[in-house]
Amino acid sequence: MADTTVTAITSASFANVSVRSGPVWIDAETAYVIFVDLSNDLVYVKTSDGGATWGSRVVIHAGTIDSVSLWYDRWTLGDIGDTIHIVYLDTASDDVFYRDLDTSDDSLGTEITVFAGVSFT
Template sequence: MADVWIPSVYTFFHLVATRGGVFWTSPTVGYVIYIDDLLNLEYNKTVDGGATWGGAVNIRTGDIRSFDCWADWQTAGDAGTKIHITYIDTSSDDVRYVYLDTSDDSIGGDDLIEACQGTGSMYIGVSMLLYHITITKTRGGNLAVAFRYEDTNDIVFYGFYTSPDGDTWTSEESPWEADSHYILLFPGNEADNQDVWAIFWDASADEISLKTYDDSGNSWSEQLISASMTESS
């Protein structure tokens, strides 16, 4: 198949998106999630394997600066139909969670995870240095979100939250160390099916490591994957 242009999918996608799809529910049906040129969160759907795409469907109107997604079926043994989405919105100055249910294309949730700390207002900009967020779902069913953002006094705030249902979020021990770090969350493979893995890039030390969240102990451990991981110019 030749390259296909997905309508409206452009602008800030690679700057602020971590994982936006394509999320395939079958060989022909897929979803891509992105931030449009107005900084709204949208999705497009294909029903013919990507040959053509439907128009943009709004998920959240705001000033979305960063987002990440995780589909139920990306977690081993999970037969759910939801794409879980977390995002940072500088219009409402908060971190939020929403989902797209692919069984009927309904959008639900839009729950608060954390309101902006410090000044109560987030710094306005477009960069992963300012905003970074990631989400996953454990094998036991918990959602987990890690994020960082800056307020208008240039103070960086970090968070790690878990939720059993997407409605109630609990602040947990943080894996963050400094503002020059990046994280991708994944379901863990430990005996406790609520544990979480975090691929952790320490840009200041030029190292990539695996951090493991022990859900029962609310603690993190770390194992080096590779040193000398210097970013390219």
């Protein structure tokens, strides 16, 4: 498989704000990359052809995202679920959010506020 550039800013985003990020490979052809774009929005892109091409960005959360971490069900031994679990921090509000992505139909779950903070300091 040849190297593929998903987007020019993805690698910088991984280094700066991701605790655990992608890509999340569902099978040999399908993968998701979740990252913070240059507008500080949390987005994902998907490939269905092994990374040869990537779809348009889908916004998970528009805001001032500082950190993101994710977990895919199948990374847990014996779990056969189709969900990518995503947790992220919006620094404009100091809130921590959770949202899931169902890879069986690409639907995003309802955003849940995990921590409604005034400040982490």
